[in-house]
Amino acid sequence: MTSRSPTLSQEAGDSAPGTPETGTDLLPRPKVFCKLCLSEQPPEATRDLQSCNCSFCTACLQQYVQLAIMEGGGAPITCPDMACQDTGVLLDSEIASLVAADQVKLYQRLKFERGVKLDPSKAWCPMLECQAVCSVQPSTEGQPTAVPCLTCHAVFCSGCRGLWEDNHTCPQRQPMMSPSASHESRARSDSISDMPIKQCPMCGIYIERNQGCAQMLCKSCKHTFCWYCLQSLDGDIFLRHYDKGPCRNKLGHSRASVMWNRTQVVGILVGVSIIVLVTSPLLLLASPCILCCVCKPCRGKKKKKKRKNELSQQDSSTS
Known part of the structure; x- marks a missing residue:
């Protein structure tokens, strides 16, 4: 007794009904226009941002994110399209998939440092050997207060970041910002x-x-x-x-720069006015035709004429 050959069984499995044929080709997907390089790219070479669904080619997004990390100082990386209605912000997962790991670590560090700097309730310890993040409790009068560091136990001024000593006077005398203020x-x-x-x-x-x-x-x-x-x-x-x-x-x-800016704005307005003045005679010449098309008597005459033609066609068909 001979056993069935595995080659024959594989061929039989390949010809089983319900499997797609290899000769059938799927329709090609349309290309995506990238607003950064101003060219059309295949869909497999583009990326869609999750927050705003804007599409750009992957190479342009990689260069844009790298430049934003180096020059943004930890600020949120927004959609590169200035006309984006949703003002989308790239997620951390998207940034990690576009740049190298060292750049991701740099962005996270800059982002954290920026958050501490912009948060009025936090401050860096001015001691070089410490550099811990301290909690700032603003005073009711809005004046600089003493901030104790829990790491090195130093006490510094919340305004000038100098050491808080007896009869300390802050040279800045700037009131602290409160997030809940109106x-x-x-x-x-x-x-x-x-x-x-x-x-x-x-x-x-x-x-x-x-x-x-x-x-x-x-x-x-x-x-x-x-x-x-x-x-x-x-x-x-x-x-x-x-x-x-x-x-x-x-x-x-x-x-001079202010006057130049105003001159440019005036030039744009004058250019638009000239275009309107040039096209207005053409609109005046075309206005009778436009009014005739919109005119109700004309439309009524057309309807009556069309009705007569239909009745005449019916009479001819019955005869």
């Missing part, structure tokens, strides 16, 4: 002292200003405001806010 109280306190860290008047996120002009753009809610008085600048395209009032000449740019 927008009005923050606006009053910020107008008195130019603090390096403030909160967005729209969404409340903490923003740090190291240098640059006083016109601030929140990366979280895209709100434009003045750094000094927190007044909204969304509709001030000419930046007239810095021509008068308490913020006069405090924009941070030279007068």
Whole structure:
């Protein structure tokens, strides 16, 4: 008695009904347009962000995340599309899948240090051999207070980070920021002292200003405001806010750069006006045709004519 050959059984299994044929090809998926490199890429070479569903090619996202880690200082890495409606933020898992492990560790460290720096209830111990994170208890008057370090047992000032000794006077005398303070109280306190860290008047996120002009753009809610008085600048395209009032000449740019910015805005408005003036005669010439198409008597005549044609066709068919 001979046994069945395994080759024959494998061939029989391959020809079993219900298995897909190898000759059938799936339809090709459409290519994805990447707004970073301005080219179309195959779907297998692109990535979709989980928070906003924006698509970019993987190579561009890797370069973008690497640059954001090196220059962002631990800030949230947002969607590279400036026109993104959801203002998506890359998740830690997405960042870990796009860059190397050492860059992920660098980003986590910078993110933690930035969180401590922006949190008014935390502070770094000024001792070089310690560098622990201490808890700050702001005083009721908003003045700098003594902060004890539980690691090295040093006591330092919450304002100037100097050692807290007898009759200590802080040279900064800046009031501590409280997260629960209202927008009005923050606006009053910020107008008195130019603090390096403030909160967005729209969404409340903490923003740090190291240098640059006083016109601030929140990366979280895209709100434009003045750094000094927190007044909204969304509709001030000419930046007239810095021509008068308490913020006069405090924009941070030279007068020539401000005039150049206003000239560009005026040029855009003049260009749009010229386009409207050029196209308006064409619209006037085409207006009779447009009115005739919309006119009710004309539509009524067309309906009557169509009705007569239908009746005549019916009469001819019955005869």
